[in-house]
Amino acid sequence: DAGVTQSPTHLIKTRGQQVTLRCSPKSGHDTVSWYQQALGQGPQFIFQYYEEEERQRGNFPDRFSGHQFPNYSSELNVNALWLGDSALYLCASSQIYASGLLYEQYFGPGTRLTVT
Amino acid sequence: AQSVTQLDSQVPVFEEAPVELRCNYSSSVSVYLFWYVQYPNQGLQLLLKYLSGSTLVKGINGFEAEFNKSQTSFHLRKPSVHISDTAEYFCAVSDPRTGGFKTIFGAGTRLFVKA
Numbered sequence: 001d002a003g004v005t006q007s008p009t010h011l012i013k014t015r016g017q018q019v020t021l022r023c024s025p026k027s028g029h030d031t032v033s034w035y036q037q038a039l040g041q042g043p044q045f046i047f048q049y050y051e052e053e054e055r056q057r058g059n060f061p062d063r064f065s066g067h068q069f070p071n072y073s074s075e076l077n078v079n080a081l082w083l084g085d086s087a088l089y090l091c092a093s094s095q096i097y098a099s100g101l102l103y104e105q106y107f108g109p110g111t112r113l114t115v116t
Numbered sequence: 117a118q119s120v121t122q123l124d125s126q127v128p129v130f131e132e133a134p135v136e137l138r139c140n141y142s143s144s145v146s147v148y149l150f151w152y153v154q155y156p157n158q159g160l161q162l163l164l165k166y167l168s169g170s171t172l173v174k175g176i177n178g179f180e181a182e183f184n185k186s187q188t189s190f191h192l193r194k195p196s197v198h199i200s201d202t203a204e205y206f207c208a209v210s211d212p213r214t215g216g217f218k219t220i221f222g223a224g225t226r227l228f229v230k231a
């Protein structure tokens with residue numbers, strides 16, 4: 001059973017450019033969340049997708065956008081890249097139970113984005 | 117708003133010694149609590165979780181944590197550590213009222229196990 005997969009592994013971009021990161025959830029999971037982890041810090045919640053809609057959003061500007069596809073995979077797009085966007089971007093998948101609650105998340109290995 | 121404070125940024129310990137990594141959270145409502153481990157250049161792996169019920173939670177790799185509602189703490193413990201436990205450990209909290217969607221992480225504690 002494949003876990004959460006992310007691509008690419010590493011990426012180098014220039015300030016002002018746009019980037020798209022991809023995530024495939026663990027089999028059986030229907031919810032995808034994205035986190036930004038700056039060097040030496042804990043992950044920060046960007047947003048979460050369920051049923052192809054953004055359900056919750058953290059304190060990130062509109063430059064950060066996403067999409068979820070019918071097969072539950074997801075993309076994170078960042079426009080007008082800043083140096084401060086350099087970080088490890090983590091995707092996490094989970095399953096919404098009949099109770100409507102989400103209990104635990106499974107994380108992918110991340111995409112390391114460097115903005116120069 | 118919820119927040120998580122990990123009281124130690126680094127914890128050095130000798131192999132086979134016990135260890136406690138401290139975590140306090142701030143929330144006015146009931147919470148879900150988690151501990152994750154991150155090895156170098158990898159994603160996060162769930163060690164254990166507290167959703168409800170028994171306040172002593174057992175996880176993988178011999179780790180356990182105790183939920184203390186009065187002290188709003190969720191400290192992680194292991195009775196005897198191994199070199200392979202060297203990693204970054206993150207305490208996290210989510211709000212069941214909003215379905216547990218948004219998880220707030222602490223800044224992390226680096227556990228360094230010495231031979």
